[in-house]
Amino acid sequence: MTSKRIVLHFPHRLVDQPIVYKLVKDFNLSFNILKASVTPQEEGLMVLELSGQDADFKKGMDYLQSSGLKIQPLSEDVKRNQAKCTDCGVCVPICPVQALAVDPTNRKVIFYEDKCIACELCIKICPAHAMEIHF
Ligand code: SF4
Ligand code: SF4
Known part of the structure; x- marks a missing residue:
């Protein structure tokens, strides 16, 4: 099985x-x-x-x-390099499962790792190369 x-x-x-x-x-x-x-x-x-x-x-x-x-x-793991992220928000609308969202209280971008399905769309689009994939 x-x-x-x-x-x-x-x-x-x-x-x-x-x-x-x-x-x-x-x-x-x-x-x-x-x-x-x-x-x-x-x-x-x-x-x-x-x-x-x-x-x-x-x-x-x-x-x-x-x-x-x-x-x-689904064994690949997406991580965000906090030091590189500028909270520009470019990745938020591209994420198909809402694993990236803007915190309305401070406009910071939150990454919900447990929702991420490792589609890699944010990795391609992030201008700061803050999203990384680990195997
Ligand atoms: S696109 Fe990159 S730099 Fe911009 S908020 Fe998303 S992770 Fe951060
Ligand atoms: S890899 Fe895909 S699912 Fe995970 S945060 Fe990036 S866009 Fe969203």
Whole structure:
């Protein structure tokens, strides 16, 4: 039995496709959707807990990869380098799960690490390079 938490990035052309349904029907996998959203770039993003027999799980992952999705294990850890962050707020609207937010009392940007799904969007956009990914 294999059970993993993964992040799926759906390109725009695949957002409407019944990809998760096929994982259940064709590969006998069970899933629990932890988060799902469409990013400002209209990329679909889904965090799943996926479980099944080892062979089925491997086939299901092969199917996901061949469909053109980007698959990311949820073992990556995003950290903010406080010394570099200027609280500019650029990262706040880009975060698909509201893990970055402006504190209305002092206009500082708060990072809720427990909400972060390691999509890396803030890492690409942060002008101060304050958001870092650790493996
Ligand atoms: S974009 Fe970077 S510098 Fe600006 S608030 Fe976010 S983490 Fe801080
Ligand atoms: S990597 Fe950045 S943008 Fe993505 S979920 Fe985590 S905090 Fe939000």
